[in-house]
Amino acid sequence: MKKNCLFTALSLICSVAISQAQFGYSGGAVVIGGGYLDKPGTAYGFGQIRGIIYEDDSVAHSVFLDILGHRDEAILEFVDPGGFSFFESGDISFVNITANYEVEAKLNGALSFYAGGGAGIELVSIDDRFDDELDSDANFVAQAFAGFRAHFPSGVVAQAGARYIFRDDFQLLGDQFITEDSLAFEASIGFRF
Numbered sequence: 205m206k207k208n209c210l211f212t213a214l215s216l217i218c219s220v221a222i223s224q225a226q227f228g229y230s231g232g233a234v235v236i237g238g239g240y241l242d243k244p245g246t247a248y249g250f251g252q253i254r255g256i257i258y259e260d261d262s263v264a265h266s267v268f269l270d271i272l273g274h275r276d277e278a279i280l281e282f283v284d285p286g287g288f289s290f291f292e293s294g295d296i297s298f299v300n301i302t303a304n305y306e307v308e309a310k311l312n313g314a315l316s317f318y319a320g321g322g323a324g325i326e327l328v329s330i331d332d333r334f335d336d337e338l339d340s341d342a343n344f345v346a347q348a349f350a351g352f353r354a355h356f357p358s359g360v361v362a363q364a365g366a367r368y369i370f371r372d373d374f375q376l377l378g379d380q381f382i383t384e385d386s387l388a389f390e391a392s393i394g395f396r397f
Contacts, residue, residue: 232256232266233361237392241274241369243384248274250390264308270322270347272300278330292332299327300345300369308353318365319350328374343372343383351390359396366390 235252254268276296304322311317326345330338351365369386 235394239390321348341374346370361394
């Protein structure tokens with residue numbers, strides 16, 4: 205019950221904030237992209253829905269929802285009733301859902317520099333070789349990011365940057381896995397509206 209009330213209150217606050225925001229020239233953007241995580245050494249994809257809360261000739265302030273996902277191979281250890289261990293391959297899936305704030309400094313022409321941060325939840329699940337879910341967990345995740353963005357007259361934006369992902373510990377199959385923060389390098393393309 206408390207979770208439902210909290211979710212409803214947050215939804216109402218976000219709805220009022222979005223409806224009262226003074227959006228800039230274009231209102232927002234939709235961005236898709238991908239990159240590479242140094243730990244666990246895998247590719248990822250992400251999508252963003254952005255709203256510009258203030259914009260002038262030199263700076264823009266935005267809030268956005270970011271959904272990032274990746275999958276990593278894992279070796280799973282199981283102990284049978286006789287005490288013998290056996291191993292099986294599987295996959296760990298990660299989905300990060302974060303609310304973010306960003307400030308964008310317009311440099312010259314179409315080029316700008318952006319930086320910001322956000323926090324949210326990381327959903328982690330582990331599957332066996334038959335794609336049956338064995339265990340799952342949810343934990344806190346935060347990120348800081350920066351990069352460069354190019355704006356094109358057609359409303360298209362392209363960006364390249366890096367992000368640092370702070371991950372809280374998760375528990376899967378009796379703590380067989382260690383959580384590590386990740387440094388990520390990425391590129392994306394978006395469309396302003």
